Amino acid sequence: MxxxxxxxxxxxxxxxxxxxxxxxxxxxxxxxxxxxxxxxxxxxxxxxxxxxxxxxxxxxxxxxxxxxxxxxxxxxxxxxxxxxxxxxxxxxxxxxxxxxxxxxxxxxxxxxxxxxxxxxxxxxxxxxxxxxxxxxxxxxxxxxxxxxxxxxxxxxxxxxxxxxxxxxxxxxxxxxxxxxxxxxxxxxxxxxxxxxxxxxxxxxxxxxxxxxxxxxxxxxxxxxxVYPLSEEIQQIVAQRKPARERKEKVVTFLGRITMQKGPEYFVEAASLVLQRTRNIRFCMAGSGDMLNAMIELAAQRGIADRFHFPGFMKGKQVYEAFRDSDVYVMPSVSEPFGISPLEAMQCGVPSIISHQSGCAEILDKCIKTDYWDINAMADAMYSICANEGLYTYLQEEGKKEVDQITxxxxxxxxxxxxxxxxxxxxx
Incomplete structure (x- = not known):
């Protein structure tokens, strides 16, 4: 054929x-x-x-x-x-x-x-x-x-x-x-x-x-x-430090910083998390027409010192970001599918995704919230960072789940x- x-x-x-x-x-x-x-x-x-x-x-x-x-x-x-x-x-x-x-x-x-x-x-x-x-x-x-x-x-x-x-x-x-x-x-x-x-x-x-x-x-x-990880990528991911040895937890958003991806909900949820603890850092990787607005929003909320904006990432950089992350968040407003949470889970990163995404139809071993529910999103971020049992469960079961999605x-x-x-x- x-x-x-x-x-x-x-x-x-x-x-x-x-x-x-x-x-x-x-x-x-x-x-x-x-x-x-x-x-x-x-x-x-x-x-x-x-x-x-x-x-x-x-x-x-x-x-x-x-x-x-x-x-x-x-x-x-x-x-x-x-x-x-x-x-x-x-x-x-x-x-x-x-x-x-x-x-x-x-x-x-x-x-x-x-x-x-x-x-x-x-x-x-x-x-x-x-x-x-x-x-x-x-x-x-x-x-x-x-x-x-x-x-x-x-x-x-x-x-x-x-x-x-x-x-x-x-x-x-x-x-x-x-x-x-x-x-x-x-x-x-x-x-x-x-x-x-x-x-x-x-x-x-x-x-x-x-x-x-x-x-x-x-x-x-x-x-x-998702595609199985190449040996080169596996080596990058293997350099991950155990959760106990990581002084600060890192919560990551990775995608185009545009309206469709819901970046403002990520910043607002981060602001709520940082009212409870200061030892979590947030990384918003990507570029897009809302990038400057998000940098300003983080400053307005008084959390700019806990935020990092590394810009657009591709190839190996993406996996280096996953390796250094404890939680991956995709708060999309309207996501036809969304491959990135599968890639994160494949690297053993517990993930939070919006119900308004296509991948939510086939993923169970992750936490799902509505994109606009910043309280639920903040609770999920905090819980995964604070609760080792939950972190380990999502890390191990999430990886098993996506390894079957070929x-x-x-x-x-x-x-x-x-x-x-x-x-x-x-x-």
Whole structure:
């Protein structure tokens, strides 16, 4: 079975949970029998793990014919794409795009991030995807997140193959209900054209059914998972000092510091905890449009001396932060899934999550509170820090629980759904 996937980010160059999930889903799928995956991203860097699938960069896919020789293409594309692949794609340019701005290889440059001109990039992505959709062989199309839905629709129109879209979040989650009509219409269009809509939680599935008016029969909850820790990460986590030897406890928030993630509830709960004890420190890692407001709020509450704002973390830094933490908190207002608590629990960090998160549907060995209930959140933070029995229980049982939540199981479920779709589609 061959699947053509469209994504926006892929490790090691990731900006959020979408990249992590894309890796897990593809790695889990690749373990299924006879599965061939081609994964398209706007801008590969060349150091992605290509051991289990083919990666095509849209920034290396030509839309304007350029007469370039083999050695030049090889030198220009390096380890991102083979010249053979470039020429095969060049043979499938389907319209005159000479009026578009392209480089010496006839390709559009992508930032591979989330730039201010994001809508231009999404449109360009869909145009370039048309070349790939005409050149590749595949049985099914799978588009991740709204940025790639137009590309998925284009590929479906070109090939007549079934389209699966993967809803990692909706604009209702990102905006606390203050929805951007352009984004909404792109999301809805993708859903309307999809043969199957995979949602990262039942919470998200209900949003898709109720706010985007989709048929419940084609919406499926497909929870995320975690990848086993690499040896390098295990060594980092193993350097953790036993709880008794840690003079001060550390409570950590790790994520984008934006409205959706509920950072102000973390600061307010911390303020309540610090009225009871002063030997707990709080770490708010991440960047976002509310970072300065949170620094100011901590100062207003008189707790700035107990707060640390290290900025955006990625890769190893995340696990170093988990190693140094006694409690992990995710107070999200609207979290479609939320992989970070699973990663924290995997490292043996007791976790507190909001009921308003998709991962709360599959996690039991953690403490759940409503995001707005700062008293309950403060009680949970304090109790885990003060009560060694509770700390040890959540640490050990939490790790056992998430070790069972694997991407391989997710890959198996997705593979089975692909098979079902193809049976229905071919009859």
């Amino acid at each position: 061959k699947v053509l996937m469209f994504g926006w980010e892929f490790p090691p160059h990731i900006l959020g949970g979408l990249g992590t999930a894309s890796y897990g889903i593809t790695a889990g799928l690749a373990k299924q029998p006879d599965m061939q995956i081609t994964f398209c991203i706007p801008k590969p860097w060349g150091d992605e793990d290509k051991s289990f699938m083919n990666i095509i960069g849209l920034s290396e896919t030509p839309i304007v014919w350029r007469d370039v020789d083999y050695d030049y293409v090889k030198q220009r594309l390096g380890n991102k794409m083979s010249p053979e692949q470039y020429y095969a794609l060049r043979d499938h340019i389907y319209a005159d795009f000479s009026y578009r701005q392209t480089n010496d290889l006839g390709c559009i440059e992508f930032s591979g991030r989330y730039p201010d001109n994001l809508h231009d990039e999404i449109n360009n992505y869909s145009i370039v995807a048309g070349v790939i959709a005409r050149q590749q062989e595949y049985d099914i199309i799978h588009a991740h997140d709204w940025l790639t839905y137009p590309a998925g629709i284009h590929a479906k129109h070109v090939s007549g193959k079934p389209l699966v879209i993967h809803v990692h979040a909706t604009d209702f989650d990102r905006s606390r209900g203050n929805v951007n009509p352009t984004v909404y219409s792109i999301e809805k269009d993708g859903m309307d054209h999809a043969d199957c809509i995979m949602c990262v939680s039942e919470l998200t599935r209900q949003t898709v059914i109720n706010h985007y008016h989709q048929n419940p029969a084609k919406c499926i909850a497909m929870h995320n998972a 991407w391989e199981k997710v890959g198996q479920r997705i593979y089975n759904i692909y098979s079902q779709i193809l049976v229905n589609y071919n009859h």
